[in-house]
Amino acid sequence: MTEKYYYEDPYIRTFESTVEKEQTDENGHYVVLTSTAFYPTGGGQPHDMGTIDGVVVKNVEEVDGEVRHYLESPLSGQEKVRGEVDWNRRFDHMQQHAGQHILSAAFEDLFGYKTISFHLGKDTCTIDLDISNLVEEEAKRAEDYANNVILTNKKIVAKWVAPDEAKQFPLRKQLSVTENIRLVMIPDVDYSGCGGTHPASTGEVGGISILKWEKQKKLVRVTFVCGKRIIDELYQKQKVMEKLTKTLSVPQENVAEAAQRLVQQTKEQEKAMDDLREKLLAFEAEALVNSPLPVGDYNVVQLITNEYGMKELQKLAKMMLNENSSVIVLLVSEVGEKIQIVCGRGADVNLDMNLVLKEVLPVINGKGGGKKDFAQGGGEAIRSAEDVLKELISQCTVDV
Ligand SMILES: [Zn+2]
Numbered sequence: 001m002t003e004k005y006y007y008e009d010p011y012i013r014t015f016e017s018t019v020e021k022e023q024t025d026e027n028g029h030y031v032v033l034t035s036t037a038f039y040p041t042g043g044g045q046p047h048d049m050g051t052i053d054g055v056v057v058k059n060v061e062e063v064d065g066e067v068r069h070y071l072e073s074p075l076s077g078q079e080k081v082r083g084e085v086d087w088n089r090r091f092d093h094m095q096q097h098a099g100q101h102i103l104s105a106a107f108e109d110l111f112g113y114k115t116i117s118f119h120l121g122k123d124t125c126t127i128d129l130d131i132s133n134l135v136e137e138e139a140k141r142a143e144d145y146a147n148n149v150i151l152t153n154k155k156i157v158a159k160w161v162a163p164d165e166a167k168q169f170p171l172r173k174q175l176s177v178t179e180n181i182r183l184v185m186i187p188d189v190d191y192s193g194c195g196g197t198h199p200a201s202t203g204e205v206g207g208i209s210i211l212k213w214e215k216q217k218k219l220v221r222v223t224f225v226c227g228k229r230i231i232d233e234l235y236q237k238q239k240v241m242e243k244l245t246k247t248l249s250v251p252q253e254n255v256a257e258a259a260q261r262l263v264q265q266t267k268e269q270e271k272a273m274d275d276l277r278e279k280l281l282a283f284e285a286e287a288l289v290n291s292p293l294p295v296g297d298y299n300v301v302q303l304i305t306n307e308y309g310m311k312e313l314q315k316l317a318k319m320m321l322n323e324n325s326s327v328i329v330l331l332v333s334e335v336g337e338k339i340q341i342v343c344g345r346g347a348d349v350n351l352d353m354n355l356v357l358k359e360v361l362p363v364i365n366g367k368g369g370g371k372k373d374f375a376q377g378g379g380e381a382i383r384s385a386e387d388v389l390k391e392l393i394s395q396c397t398v399d400v
Contacts, residue, residue: 003035099226153203
């Protein structure tokens with residue numbers, strides 16, 4: 001069993017120890033020391049990082065009572081080593097972890113909402129509450145309550161107890177172990193079985209900020225940050241706000257309204273643009289349909305364009321066919337690597353446009369189809385739009 005300094009005193013960040021063994025398992029190369037201040041992954045708290053004799057400790061896991069420090073490279077073979085825990089990372093975890101105890105206590109004591117899980121993430125933390133809905137006012141009250149616990153700077157005490165002794169405390173949750181019970185106690189606030197690391201008093205948590213919450217099936221997931229993470233979060237939000245106020249040229253309190261107005265304006269402009277394009281198409285249809293070219297027995301309206309997508313081509317063709325029932329329309333658009341084709345005929349013309357299209361599609365590795373009077377398809381621009389149009393015209397003159 002490794003001697004665990006992080007339980008004796010979570011503030012130990014450097015230590016001397018002796019190498020017990022150094023070897024490799026499926027997770028990498030690791031060293032086991034007779035004693036360590038490195039906290040291994042567990043109880044919702046991520047492992048510590050740092051160095052042992054200057055070699056980077058990437059991961060720490062407890063396996064069969066021994067703490068395995070996974071190293072970036074082997075140690076030099078010295079028996080006595082010096083460990084140094086990355087204190088910023090560890091203290092951050094201590095703040096988040098203790099903050100979680102306090103926030104969970106706040107939700108339970110104020111509203112009876114039970115925490116059923118905790119996640120300590122890289123940037124934010126979450127707790128899952130066993131409820132189907134959380135309202136703004138409740139979240140605000142819990143946050144205030146928790147920050148008041150922090151402000152009153154209560155002691156946080158960790159203690160190893162026997163099962164009988166554990167029963168004397170108002171535990172928040174049933175214990176998951178029956179021996180080696182470690183209680184973490186914040187007098188009058190929280191009594192929980194916990195194997196994590198915490199600061200010595202609630203004041204060191206620094207503060208709790210609830211960022212958001214969302215429904216997740218039958219529970220509510222609350223996202224929060226504690227301590228220095230609040231400052232980091234505020235800094236990021238401030239940067240975003242600076243950009244927004246500059247871009248929108250309004251003070252912070254008017255940003256939301258200005259953004260809404262902008263979205264609304266964009267929608268209106270898009271609608272106006274659609275209307276204009278529709279009018280433009282109508283003009284184009286009018287001009288084209290009155291100047292068809294004779295091809296064999298047919299009058300054929302032909303168009304090569306790089307301005308229209310499939311939808312507009314179809315619209316244009318339909319406008320023309322509504323206008324003149326005795327023409328054929330062959331429209332080819334070439335945009336980027338794509339060729340798109342629409343071919344149709346008026347009610348007075350007897351020609352299978354689907355067949356015309358199907359004969360031509362293979363030359364552009366295309367796909368598509370339709371009905372006898374109207375068909376569309378597209379493919380690759382491996383032939384020019386002019387060539388494709390020629391193919392379509394020649395199909396119109398083939399006897400079928
Ligand atoms: Zn804890």
